[in-house]
Amino acid sequence: xxxxxxxxxxxxxxxxxxxxxxxxxxxxxxxxxxxxxxxxxxxxxxxxxxxxxxxxxxxxxxxxxxxxxxxxxxxxxxxxxxxxxxxxxxxxxxxxxxxxxxxxxxxxxxxxxxxxxxxxxxxxxxxxxxxxxxxxxxxxxxxxxxxxxxxxxxxxxxxxxxxxxxxxxxxxxxxxxxxxxxxxxxxxxxxxxxxxxxxxxxxxxxxxxxxxxxxxxxxxxxxxxxxxxxxxxxxxxxxxxxxxxxxxxxxxxxxxxxxxxxxxxxxxxxxxxxxxxxxxxxxxxxxxxxxxxxxxxxxxxxxxxxxxxxxxxxxxxxxxxxxxxxxxxxxx
Numbered sequence: 001x002x003x004x005x006x007x008x009x010x011x012x013x014x015x016x017x018x019x020x021x022x023x024x025x026x027x028x029x030x031x032x033x034x035x036x037x038x039x040x041x042x043x044x045x046x047x048x049x050x051x052x053x054x055x056x057x058x059x060x061x062x063x064x065x066x067x068x069x070x071x072x073x074x075x076x077x078x079x080x081x082x083x084x085x086x087x088x089x090x091x092x093x094x095x096x097x098x099x100x101x102x103x104x105x106x107x108x109x110x111x112x113x114x115x116x117x118x119x120x121x122x123x124x125x126x127x128x129x130x131x132x133x134x135x136x137x138x139x140x141x142x143x144x145x146x147x148x149x150x151x152x153x154x155x156x157x158x159x160x161x162x163x164x165x166x167x168x169x170x171x172x173x174x175x176x177x178x179x180x181x182x183x184x185x186x187x188x189x190x191x192x193x194x195x196x197x198x199x200x201x202x203x204x205x206x207x208x209x210x211x212x213x214x215x216x217x218x219x220x221x222x223x224x225x226x227x228x229x230x231x232x233x234x235x236x237x238x239x240x241x242x243x244x245x246x247x248x249x250x251x252x253x254x255x256x257x258x259x260x261x262x263x264x265x266x267x268x269x270x271x272x273x274x275x276x277x278x279x280x281x282x283x284x285x286x287x288x289x290x291x292x293x294x295x296x297x298x299x300x301x302x303x304x305x306x307x308x309x310x311x312x313x314x315x316x317x318x319x320x321x322x323x324x325x326x327x328x329x330x331x332x
């Protein structure tokens with residue numbers, strides 16, 4: 001436990017210390033997010049903060065690496081480095097979505113090669129397919145969610161906190177260390193990113209966070225319960241970004257808009273449209289993330305009937321939420 005506290009504290013302090021440097025680099029090299037009709041900020045904001053989170057997590061983990069299985073730690077950090085590089089390229093020069101998807105598939109394959117993969121399905125091929133879909137899907141979900149000050153960073157911090165709690169309960173040092181580093185880096189970055197933000201994480205940060213959270217969800221194990229139950233635990237913990245992506249993709253397809261087209265039609269935007277301020281909308285989603293995390297903790301201890309009762313309730317609530325939010329008028 002003391003090692004996990006040190007990892008958290010190191011990542012926190014590193015993120016707090018490195019983010020102003022990332023802001024300076026962004027301004028110097030013109031890595032700035034300009035205001036636009038489909039964005040909520042009204043002044044240019046540097047968008048290279050993700051590099052500070054990446055550095056904080058990697059340095060904190062490498063300093064305390066002796067407690068972990070080195071080959072899997074290296075594969076996770078290698079994949080995270082690769083997707084962060086894709087984010088840096090996209091933040092600075094732009095990148096076609098198809099190339100980002102291809103790069104994310106490469107990152108998922110890196111995990112599979114070293115045994116970091118889904119294992120609850122009856123065939124290796126199905127496990128590989130689900131691993132790729134999970135990693136690519138969640139990486140893009142966090143990227144989609146990064147649409148309002150403090151949103152992606154805060155949701156990542158909440159999810160990391162629950163992964164850390166469950167890892168400690170089950171004696172999983174690798175997941176615990178990764179979660180502690182992610183929690184510290186996310187909270188440290190929020191010092192500068194919470195509304196009103198002075199820096200954005202950019203794709204460098206959102207792709208990194210998404211990939212790391214996907215890897216944590218795969219690595220989390222519950223020896224005391226059945227895979228028929230525990231597969232849904234990371235899905236519930238990460239319910240906010242999954243819900244947001246589902247809502248946006250469904251809505252855009254229904255309206256004849258390409259799913260990767262930027263727009264102010266995310267969950268947070270719709271909450272603002274019904275009367276919340278931007279900060280209140282983000283806090284509402286933090287609350288939902290916390291409720292989902294607590295639900296997931298209960299599911300880890302539940303029997304089959306209880307687990308699917310709670311999982312079904314979450315699913316029905318999500319369906320209702322999509323139906324209700326899809327009725328909210330959108331900016332044209």
